[in-house]
Amino acid sequence: MTPKETAYTIQAERVIGEMKRRNFEAFYCPTKEDALKKAISLIEKGSVVGSGGSATIKEIGLLDYVMSHPEDYTYVDRSLAKNDQEAREYHAKNILSDYYLMSSNAFTADGQLINIDGNGNRVSCLCFGPKHVIIVVSMNKMCADVEDAYRRIRQDACPPNALRLNLDTPCAKTGYCAECTSTSSICASFVTTRMSRYPGRIKVILVGEPLGF
Template structure:
């Protein structure tokens, strides 16, 4: 928890994203909220590294991708998780205490301008 708090005060925060919409918006789902909190506010700059597999045409498809692709794969990091997606591999939009989908953030505009930098990599990266 202390390390997550310190990340909010760092100069540069590096992260991936669950989906990047073709119009520049970012879609992120987070369990504890530390990753999306740093994206929204705190670090002097945020660098978001995005693989081509995460680029989607619309916000709706981005949210769907985050729930149906990223979250079920991400829960695999927690072998004893009892969420529906851990059991079935499919998101059930649960609200269990173990949910890794507690925070859903759609970043529409970067404030202050230039704080968030997106690096688009011409290959598939992560989930």
């Protein structure tokens, strides 16, 4: 292993211990291929599966896998919504799903999950609703503490995400957070998940390769 791979393995072992203390079920996978296999093993066949538009979930191939196996999973495809009302209805289906797939914008060395959201659909499912939440997050998103995590998200994740979504926000133009209150802002809700009241509901797969934003 390279020095970075060795460091990630050591760091992940500690973080997994911290996450288990917070009632998260946590795993470490060195590669995205390993992460895909682990995620699939966690999803019971016959389940209703939703997702939160995660670049990471797409990058490891999990979304494609679920969508290409309709005989095993019922996927809540929110991209099919034709208007705001239908989007609300798909979100309601996600809330009632068996498994919700997402990433986390960051996590702390002591095992907390840190997320910023625009519409709030992703963080709302993390907080309440789906029976299980599977989070796939790369080790390069680990931060020293909550303050450092929010700083990382606002500078390293939000500007490229705004560009990816073709949003008309200041950060999409300058590459820097401007504390905007634009209706296009993807920084409406700041959510720190410090623990789960329901042991094992939130399952975190840490990955030793850079993924997402």
